[in-house]
Amino acid sequence: MITTSALQVRYGDTTALHPLDLDLSAGRIYGLLGRNGAGKTTLLSVLAGFRAPSAGSVTFDGAPVFENAAATTRICLIRDDGGLGDPTDKLTDILDMAAILRPTFDRAFAGELLDRFALPRRSTLGRLSRGQRSAFGVTVGLASRAALTMFDEAHLGMDAAARKVFADALLADYLARPRTFLLSTHLIEEQSPLFEQVLILHQGRLLLREDLDDLRGRGVAVTGPATLVDDFVSGLTVLAERRLGPTKEVTVFGGLDDEHRRLAGRAGLTLGPVAVQDLFIHLTGGLP
Amino acid sequence: MFDDRSPIYRQIADQVKDDVLRGVLGAGQQVMSTNQYAAHYRINPATAAKAFQQLVDEGVIYKRRGVGMFVADGARDRLRTERRERFFTEVVGPMLAEAHALGIPVADIVAHLQRHDPPGDSR
Incomplete structure (x- = not known):
C-alpha cells in the first residue's frame, strides 16, 4: 500500500535517512523502533507527505504522496509535538474541523474516545496536560479512520490507565475496520505485543524487519564458566558479554540449532531467553 | 499475562492446552475466538491466529466454518x-x-x- 524506493532525506549536510526501500502491506499493525535520532520521525513525516524526499520516492497505492491530496487524505500522522491546532482552539472545534477536512473522519467515534480518555470536552488544547494532549492525538488519529494511520510516540506522557485505553481502542477499532497502522514507540515491552511486525531503524537505516513473535525467539543468553562459554559461542553472532567472577553470560542472536542445544547441555551451560527490549538495545549498539 | 521472552503464540497455545488438560475446557466446548482473545489480552490478532492454527494442526481444537473453534474429542x-x-x-x-x-x-x-x-x- 505504501512503498518507498531509494528514499533519502537530508537536512543540509546531514543524512537523516539513507536510501530506503520499504513496502508496507494493507491491514497490518507495524511497530517502528529506534533510538533517539535514528530517523523515526523523519521517516514518518516523509511517509505522510509532510515533507518531500531529498531523493527517491514514496508512493501510496502507486501514486506519489507529496503534494497529492488524494493520497494524503487517506494518510494520517499524529506527531508527538502536536500540530493538531493552536493552544486557544477548543477540542470540539478541532474535531469538527477534522470532520470537514477528512471524508473518513468519524465525529461520533471521536466523541466516544474523548469520554473514554476522560478528556474535558470544553477545554482548549493549551490547557491539556502532556498525557491528555497525547490522548487527544490518539482520538484524532483513530477517528480519522485513515487507510494508513501513523502515531509518533502516541503514548508520550500518558499514564498507565490511559495507555491501556489506547491499546484497547486501537485493537477494537482495528478488528472492526482493518487498516494499516505504523506506531513508533520506546515502550517496547509494553507495546510490542500489539505489533505484527517490527521495523528497527538505526542511524537512518533499516536494521531489521521481522515478525514480532519471531524476534522473541531469536535471542539466547548462554551462561556458564567463561572458557566453556567462549568455546561454545565461537562462530555464533555475539551481541553482548557480561562477566561476573568466573561466570560469563553471552547474548547470542539468531537462535540455536539442535546440535548447539545438545552441546550446551553436555557442557552444563545454561540457555535462557532474551527480552525483546534487550535484543533491541544490543542490536542498536549496546549501552553507551 | 505473557512473559516478554518467548513467542506469544506458543504461550497462548500452552495456556489453552493447560485448560484442556485440567478440564477447564471440555471436549466439544467452544474456545474464545481469535479476535476475542486478541482484544482481551491486548495482542496482535495475527499472533493469536497463529496460536489457534497451531492448536488445530496438533488436533487439540477444530474449526467449524462460520461457527467457531471447539475442543477436539480425545484431546x-x-x-x-x-x-x-x-x-x-x-x-x-x-x-x-x-x-x-x-x-x-x-x-x-x-x-x-x-x-x-x-x-x-x-x-
Missing part, C-alpha cells in the same frame, strides 16, 4: 499421554538434580511424597 487424553512422557525428564529430573546438589537423599523425597499424596488418593 485431553492425547495431551495427558504427551505430558506424562515429558513429566519425568522435565519435572522429576531437575528436581532430583536439585536434591542431589542440596544433599537430600531420595528416601527423604519418597517419604515426603507419601505423606502428602498417600497411595489410593491419586486419580
